[in-house]
Amino acid sequence: MSDPRDNVQQEFLAEAQELVEALSRDLLLLDEAHQRAERPDSSLINEIFRSVHTLKGIAGMFGYKHVGTIAHALEDLLEDLRLGRTDIGDPLLDVLFDSVERFQRLLALDDPQAPEEAPGVDAYVAAVRSIGTQPPVEEGDPLNQYAIGSAVLSVLTEYEEHRLRACIREGMQLYRLRATFELTAIDDSIEDLRDVVHDDAEIITYLPSLEGGNDESIELVVLLASRVPEAELKAHFEGRYGTVEAIEEQKHLPTVPPNLTSIPPGSQSLLPQPEDETGQASLRSVANSVRVDIRKLDDLMNVVGELSLVRSAVGRAVAGLDGDPKYRQSLRELDRLGRGFERQLSELRTRILDVRMVPLGQVFSKFGRIVRQAAREHDKQVRLVVTGANTEMDKLIVEELADPLMHLVRNAIDHGIESVETRMRLAKPAEGTLALNAYHKGRNVVIEVEDDGGGMNAHKLREKAVSRGLLTAEAGQELTRQDMLNLVFLPGLSTNAEVTDLSGRGVGMDVVKTNILRMGGVVSIASEQGIGTKITVTLPITLAIIRALIIKIGARLFALPISAVREAIPFAPQDVRTIQGRKVLTMRGETLPICDLAPLFGLRGAKQHASRFVIVCEMGNRELGFVVDELVGQEDVIIKALGPTLSSVLGFAGAADLGNQKLALVLDAPALFSEYFDGGGALPSVEARA
């Protein structure tokens, strides 16, 4: 028998990852409530329990022994918490927060049973078990005082019973809401009911009954606890859903089941009755989302690309008929159809892109925990402020962003935000602020990591770069303050503990930059001493498809992502000047460094053009003009990777098929920028051709 585990392993990993992410998010909410000394919402604790409980169950089935062991230990602890046997405290929160990272690491292991992990897991489990729980306080069971009925009690889970007791102890009244729901629309109706109930009551459970139900509808008995007086509750629900009935307190009686089956049948549905054309109940699989491997979307996108090529080929074939009067009518029709086809194709492309988009909140949500942890380690107070968590971008980019952003966040706390003591001395608020902001800007997404810490000392950065031999003293003198700050991205500037006295962020900043560049993005830095530092990351929304400016150098076509282009303007060779060995143009009084692409790519540029074009690109806080021979137009292109032999060639992000059997190399603007500004001027600048 084949082991289906192999086939569904991906499903497991995806769900496990989601559960851990949900756990991480919910723990932050729990922690916030705890810090404010508020009593946490019982449903929040239940959610946390459920995540861990489900994780335990599936880890066992898929052979993730260590994950299962940890989840099991936590489940017991959380069960005590949700059943009110223990309270929230820092030790409990600490082990819970700790678990998130452990789960993530264990899920990433190639061997989920890895024996070398066992000691760490055992020690963690021991720590979890050492958190004491008080034995439950034995009192008379309040459930016995209510005529809930044995039929109902026999189907309640332990947690549901606990919630019933807790609600009774809090002085809430129990109610039965009896309502009939249309089966085909039950999800929406329940959602609706939940919204209405929300502030007034807690839903303990839903009990399906056979009374009043048939193939199309079903009666549910909803067990509610509420502080709202019966009359008010009735006014709210009756007529809209069904009947509300208070469950009486029966002081002297043992449980007398108000037999569920004794309710008169035939209660009428008060909900609108949707038409069912087939007269059959729906067999659809009722889940409303699917998980898709992103590679399948890449494949789909490729098919769209191929379709565009077919469309161009058809267009050419049709064009071959042009001029023949007997086809005039048909040609006009074909032309109209062709345009319609193109619109649909473009729609398809947009829709596929849309599926790839996820909110950045998915990665931001991880940072709350990291901030909490880092702040604790350094004994600092840090408040995390997030804006733009709903900003959407390509799933692949969001995933890749997690590490670089985490680096920036950690750096901001480790080296940026000062200790409470220092901040007090400087008359700053004791609590530092770390802001994560995301927003759309044109076809890019901008993410800022900003702190109100000590800022960076630009001169110290320069000294360091000179002493490390990364820069000559003379070259150092030429640097502007911004240039000095940019030194922080140099590899090897600061790779050890010395960074702290730079109040610096050298550690790994070169790696951050490289990773962002690889995604077609740029990083820039702004920092004021004593005030704070802002790192800005600008990235394209997606890498799957880009709007490109098609340009010509010599006889060859190239594509330049439009996200990087600010403007394209003609210039005459005599406008070019040389400053410090680099060619520049003066535009509107500003000096623009320029780079001629023809010699760079070993191409013969156009003949003695009276006028060529400079494409002004902007990345981060720098501008560079690329000199080209001709502007062809704008096009949406799908970037295909270059083969392994070519992938290491600097300056190209891939190739794009433009149809008409024309191919364009896609320029990698960030890499060209980096090479021009930081690569020691290896790129030749423009030759004035008189």
Place this chain on the structure above:
Amino acid sequence: MAFHTLIVDDSSAVRAFVRAALEDADFARVQEAETGFEALQLLASNAFDVVIVDVNMPDINGLELLAFMKKSPRQQGATKILISTRADGLDAKRGAKLGADAFLAKPFGVDDLRKLIRGLADRNGEVSG
């Protein structure tokens, strides 16, 4: 004959596991429900050979579904299996009272599940797949 089977569990990994375990070699034809509400929709219009329900689900739990199926004329022929991570026997006992034919503790393996279903089918005098 492939068993017409319904798996009700809020974990997609568990549903995928059960589906893969049973659909291999046409052992069973599996439909999935993520919530008790989805299960109610499917139970209203299908007579299943086997229904597998998880105890711990939000809103409508597995015990409530068992109680419902016990009364539902359409599901009288169904073999009902309750699944739960609880190994202390409490869920098994409560399930049995509500008409469950068998209890399977999580985690379970492919063979556990198939053997159980085959055994139950034989007991009920059905042709096993």
